[in-house]
Amino acid sequence: MGAVMRFLRAAGRLWLVPVVLVAWEVATRMAEDIFFPPPTTIAARMHELWFSGPAQQLWLTEGALDNIPTSLGRIFAGWLLAGVIGTALGIMLGRSERFSQFVDPLIQFGRAIPPPALLPFFLALFAVGAQMQIATIVFGIIWPILLNAGDGARHVDRLHLETAAAFGLSRGQRLTRVILPSAMPKIFAGLRLSLSLALILMVISELVGSTNGIGFQLLDAQRSYDYPGVWGSIVLLGVLGYLLNAAFLAAERRILSWHRTANQTT
Amino acid sequence: MLEISNLTHTYGSGPGAHHALGGIDLRVTQGELVCIVGPSGCGKSTLLRSIAGLLKPTGGTITLGGTPVDRTPDDLAVVFQDYSRSLFPWMSVADNVALPLRRKGMDRGRRRAAAEEALEQVGLAGASGKYPWQLSGGMQQRVSIARALAYRPSLMLMDEPFGSVDAQTREDLEDLTLRVRNHHNMTILLITHDIDESVYVGDRVVVLAKAPATVVGDLRVDLPGPRDQITTRENPAFVHLRAEVGRLVRGMRSHPAAAS
Numbered sequence: 001m002g003a004v005m006r007f008l009r010a011a012g013r014l015w016l017v018p019v020v021l022v023a024w025e026v027a028t029r030m031a032e033d034i035f036f037p038p039p040t041t042i043a044a045r046m047h048e049l050w051f052s053g054p055a056q057q058l059w060l061t062e063g064a065l066d067n068i069p070t071s072l073g074r075i076f077a078g079w080l081l082a083g084v085i086g087t088a089l090g091i092m093l094g095r096s097e098r099f100s101q102f103v104d105p106l107i108q109f110g111r112a113i114p115p116p117a118l119l120p121f122f123l124a125l126f127a128v129g130a131q132m133q134i135a136t137i138v139f140g141i142i143w144p145i146l147l148n149a150g151d152g153a154r155h156v157d158r159l160h161l162e163t164a165a166a167f168g169l170s171r172g173q174r175l176t177r178v179i180l181p182s183a184m185p186k187i188f189a190g191l192r193l194s195l196s197l198a199l200i201l202m203v204i205s206e207l208v209g210s211t212n213g214i215g216f217q218l219l220d221a222q223r224s225y226d227y228p229g230v231w232g233s234i235v236l237l238g239v240l241g242y243l244l245n246a247a248f249l250a251a252e253r254r255i256l257s258w259h260r261t262a263n264q265t266t
Numbered sequence: 267m268l269e270i271s272n273l274t275h276t277y278g279s280g281p282g283a284h285h286a287l288g289g290i291d292l293r294v295t296q297g298e299l300v301c302i303v304g305p306s307g308c309g310k311s312t313l314l315r316s317i318a319g320l321l322k323p324t325g326g327t328i329t330l331g332g333t334p335v336d337r338t339p340d341d342l343a344v345v346f347q348d349y350s351r352s353l354f355p356w357m358s359v360a361d362n363v364a365l366p367l368r369r370k371g372m373d374r375g376r377r378r379a380a381a382e383e384a385l386e387q388v389g390l391a392g393a394s395g396k397y398p399w400q401l402s403g404g405m406q407q408r409v410s411i412a413r414a415l416a417y418r419p420s421l422m423l424m425d426e427p428f429g430s431v432d433a434q435t436r437e438d439l440e441d442l443t444l445r446v447r448n449h450h451n452m453t454i455l456l457i458t459h460d461i462d463e464s465v466y467v468g469d470r471v472v473v474l475a476k477a478p479a480t481v482v483g484d485l486r487v488d489l490p491g492p493r494d495q496i497t498t499r500e501n502p503a504f505v506h507l508r509a510e511v512g513r514l515v516r517g518m519r520s521h522p523a524a525a526s
Contacts, residue, residue, distance in 0.1 A: 262399040
C-alpha cells in the first residue's frame with residue numbers, strides 16, 4: 001500500500017519528463033534541423049557510443065570505459081584534494097583571527113579570478129594531461145569549501161569550546177571532536193557546491209587540453225559534425241551531474257543525521 | 267581546598283567598564299557543598315568562570331588544592347546551565363560522558379565502563395547509545411552531571427544547573443545532586459538564583475551583593491539529613507534560613523538573631 005502510494009506520488013512528480021520528451025521529439029522531427037536531432041536519435045547514438053559493448057564489460061563500450069572513468073577520476077581527484085586543502089585552510093582561517101586578516105585579501109583576489117582564465121597558465125605549467133585538469137578543478141572549486149569551513153570553524157558555539165576547555169581536552173581533541181564536527185554542516189554545504197563546480201571545470205579543462213574524457217568526446221563529436229554525439233555527451237553530463245548530487249545528498253543525510261534531527265527537535 | 271582572596275574582575279575599561287566582582291573572599295573546605303546565591307547579573311557566573319580558569323580575573327588570587335589557578339585546573343568539572351549547548355550533539359550520550367576521560371590516561375574499555383557507571387548513577391543506564399537531543403531536558407542535564415561524575419573531579423562547579431528544567435525535574439535533580447555528593451564525597455560549588463534551592467541543597471549559603479559583587483552573607487545550613495523535598499522544606503529552620511537569605515539577597519540588613 002505504502003509502496004504503491006510512494007510510486008504513484010513519484011510518478012506524479014515525474015510526469016513532466018515524458019511530456020517534454022514527446023514534445024521535443026515531435027518538434028525536432030517536424031523541424032528536421034541537423035543541429036537539433038530528435039531524442040530517440042540521441043538515445044540511439046548514446047547507446048552506440050557507450051552502452052553497446054560486450055556483456056562481460058557490463059555492456060559498456062571501449063569508448064565508455066576510456067572516457068567516463070577518466071572524467072570521473074579527474075572530478076573526484078580534484079574534489080578530494082580541494083576538500084582536504086580547503087577544509088584544513090578554512091579551519092585555520094576560522095580559528096585564527098590574525099591569520100584570517102593576513103590572508104583574506106589573497107583569498108578575495110584568488111576567488112575573483114575566473115578559473116578558466118588560468119587554463120593557459122596551467123596548460124603551460126603542466127602540459128596536456130590529468131595534472132593540468134586536476135589543478136584547474138582544484139583552483140576553481142576550493143573557494144566554497146574554504147570559505148564555508150572558515151565560517152563554520154569561526155562560529156563554533158562558545159559553550160562547546162568552554163566545555164572543551166573546562167574538561168581539559170587537548171588541542172587535537174578540540175579540533176577533531178569539537179571544531180571539525182561543529183563546522184561539518186557548513187563544510188558539507190561547500191562540498192556540495194564544489195561537486196557541481198567540479199563537473200563544469202572538468203568539461204572546460206577537457207575541451208581545452210585533453211586527449212580523452214567526456215569533454216574531449218564532446219569536442220570530437222562536434223569536430224566530426226556528429227550532432228547526435230554532441231547532444232549525447234551533453235545528456236550524459238547532465239545525468240552524471242544529477243547522479244553525483246543525489247549520491248552526495250544521500251551520504252550527507254547519513255553523516256550529518258545528528259544535525260538534521262537535532263535541529264528539528266530543539 | 268578552594269581559597270579565593272580579594273578576587274576582582276572588570277569587563278572593559280574607562281567610563282564604560284563594568285565592575286563584576288568587587289573583591290570576593292571565600293574558602294571552601296573539602297567535602298562541602300556551597301551554594302552561591304545572588305540577584306541575577308551580580309557576577310555569579312564571572313566568579314564561576316574565574317574558578318574554572320575560563321576567564322582571567324583582573325585581580326586577586328584563586329588557589330585550588332594549594333596551587334594557584336591560572337588555567338583550567340586538572341581535576342575540576344563543570345555542569346553548565348545550558349545542557350543542550352554543553353553536550354555535543356554529534357556524539358552519543360556515552361561518548362559525551364567518556365570524552366574527557368582520555369586525559370586521565372584511561373584506555374577505551376575503561377573509559378566506556380566509567381561512562382556506563384556514571385550514567386547508571388544518574389539513572390540513565392539504558393541511554394548510553396542515544397544522542398543527547400533524543401532525551402528530555404532533565405535527562406540531558408543528568409548526562410552532563412554524569413559527565414562531571416565520571417571525571418571524578420575534586421571540585422565540581424555547577425552554574426545554575428537546574429535553571430532550565432521544570433519544577434518536578436528540578437526537585438529530582440536536586441536530590442540526585444545530594445545523593446551523588448554523599449556517594450563520592452565531592453566538593454561542590456553550586457551557583458543559583460533560587461533562594462529555596464540554595465538552602466535545600468547547600469551545607470553553606472554564600473550570598474553575593476549586586477555587581478560589583480562582594481560576599482554579604484555566609485550562612486551555615488544546619489538542617490537534619492537526609493533532606494527531603496517535603497519535610498525539609500516545612501522545617502521551621504528551613505523557613506527561617508530561607509527568609510534570612512532572601513533578606514540578604516534583597517540587600518536588607520540581616521536579622522540579628524539569625525546571624526551565624
